[in-house]
Amino acid sequence: MAVYTDISEDELVAFLGEYPVGTLLSYKGIAEGTENSNFLLHTSDSAFILTLYERRVETSDLPFFLGLMEHLSQKGISCPLPVKRNDGELIGQIAGRPAALITFLEGMWMRNPTVQHCRQVGEALAQMHIAAEDFPLQRQNALSPEGWGRLWDGCRNRADEVMPGLAKEAGKDFDEIVGQWPSDLPSGVIHADLFPDNVFFLNGKLSGVIDFYFACNDLLAYDIATCLNAWCFEKDASYNLTKGAALLAGYQSVRPLQDAELEALPLLCRGSAIRFMLTRLYDWLTIPDGPLIKKRDPLEYLRRMRFHRQIRSASEYGVGLA
Amino acid sequence: MAVYTDISEDELVAFLGEYPVGTLLSYKGIAEGTENSNFLLHTSDSAFILTLYERRVETSDLPFFLGLMEHLSQKGISCPLPVKRNDGELIGQIAGRPAALITFLEGMWMRNPTVQHCRQVGEALAQMHIAAEDFPLQRQNALSPEGWGRLWDGCRNRADEVMPGLAKEAGKDFDEIVGQWPSDLPSGVIHADLFPDNVFFLNGKLSGVIDFYFACNDLLAYDIATCLNAWCFEKDASYNLTKGAALLAGYQSVRPLQDAELEALPLLCRGSAIRFMLTRLYDWLTIPDGPLIKKRDPLEYLRRMRFHRQIRSASEYGVGLA
Secondary structure: OOOOOOOEEEEEEEEEEEEOOOOOOEEEEEEOOOOOEEEEEEOOOOEEEEEEEOOOOHHHHHHHHHHHHHHHHOOOOOOOOOOOOOOOOOOOEOOOEEEEEOOOOOOEEEOOOOHHHHHHHHHHHHHHHOOOOOOOOEEEOOOHHHHHHHHHHHHHHHHHOOOOOOHHHHHHHHHHHHHHHOOOEEEEEEOOOOOOOHHEEEOOEEEOOOOOOEEEEEHHHHHHHHHHHHOEOOOOOOEEHHHHHHHHHHHHHOOOOOHHHHHHHHHHHHHHHHHHHHHHHHHHHHHHOOOOOOOHHHHHHHHHHHHHHOOOOOOHHOOOOO | OOOOOOOHHHHHHHHOOOOOOEEEEEEEEOOOOOOEEEEEEEEOOOEEEEEEOOOOOOOHHHHHHHHHHHHHHHOOOOOOOOOOOOOOOOOEEEOOOOEEEEEOOOOOEOOOHHHHHHHHHHHHHHHHHOOOOOOOOOOOOOOEEEEHHHHHHHHHHHHHOOOOOOHHHHHHHHHHHHHOOOOOOEEEOOOOOOOOHHHEEOOOOEEEOOOOOEEEEEEEEHHHHHHHHHOEEOOOOOHHHHHHHHHHHHHHOOOOOOOOHHHHHHHHHHHHHHHHHHHHHHHHHHOOOOOOOOOOHHHHHHHHHHHOOOOHHHHOOOOOOO
């Protein structure tokens, strides 16, 4: 939950004076997102999300993130549309922080996604990959193998505090994964964080995708690997083959995967699992505890790493089953 | 900020099935309130607040709180209206917690209230006092002198951890205030927590009052004392006489104060200040620290206690000046 920076009505009215959005009726800090401060605004025209970008976001990345949302929206992808200021800019400033106003998307994220949700997520992911093909800006993935290496260096000495043996087990995996990491697969703009809380549904239909603040250029199939990790494991850490098959079939109904992508899928899944294990581990070891802090368990992703380690081919994820 | 309990779309749709509010479009946990979990809902009909009552709220008090909101709303006070379920009940249940759905009030709370805001708060407070005169339910103030005593017993031994000398200074004040506490002043239903974050304004006009979860039967003038403490001190702890005069004049324009109430005002202000000092002190000493925890400084209210201690008559608060 996240409101790191509070804002006053005076500041907000002044900020909104630069936008063609009617008059302010209310604003509430919302408990979503972990990196930025987010407010839900009602104006006489509509509802909006105001995001204040906090320290962990590089200001120089904002044109990529906001431009991508605009680009995807223009291509018919249902995602928030950044509202242009009267001077044409997408980025304003409030309370000393860069900030953007984006349209509010109705819809709910699924705490308990079903097979049908997984299929639609696969379709939407492929649609985004295609829609972003001609997006002109580029952004390196800060959480590619090189970035994992920095995280791992920062916490491998303390990993065993979380679970005895973790340093050795994850270290071996890390070396294997990074050593074999592919570079010759189709690449493009990926969402890179398409977890259930970033996908909205209304009446069972996918109604929107949000939170493009990890989006970057990377291997397209790596985005699928992240979705398999995020959507297709049950709370007991077991892989739900039916959900995986549906997600993959949904994706391939829009953009069929090349053989090389399918062959690489187990390794990409391992890489995605270690990426989330590492960011969670890093937060676990460095963020102080508190009663309202819900730190996510890195071991959830260690269990995924173990699962993927024993996979021999993409068919074990359900390719071709649905 | 407060979302202690998350809810799933399934649970929420089932819960809303009991209410005549249209179909659910979205819900967001909001970072307001400190005792309960609050969600802002959009439905096909309108916007609502869903409140899940957490442990610190006594379920047996809910009919008083919700009934009062209904009563005040029917009397023309702009406050949230609890929505009745199809079976006529005001209280439902979700995620194992008692919960209520209330109408969403547009408006913003003032981080930097002006003299004009203070005047309107005074008026609204008096209007509420009058509108609640025939409210049939009763609730004892859990934070009357008896309640302060329990808080003080629970933290006096550790008070000097916050400021050396606090135990002695506050102990002396405590004894003086409790020893002289009046009982023969006009009483009725008071809001008891009418801080700026509980009063909304739109275009400079008071548009609503929220958060009746401390409301109770007590001395009406004690509610004024709390408003003076909450609205009329600047960030440097100085009393703003112009704001105080406006708040009091606003109140008296609707319900003139009796001489006995005016005479008691300095003591009531001291009592209200020690009440908030004590709850803040208790939280300060008992709630663990955390990066997202903003505990409120008890010493802010010690400074108010010191100010009120040297007041000799209500005129020093600005009675008769505006």
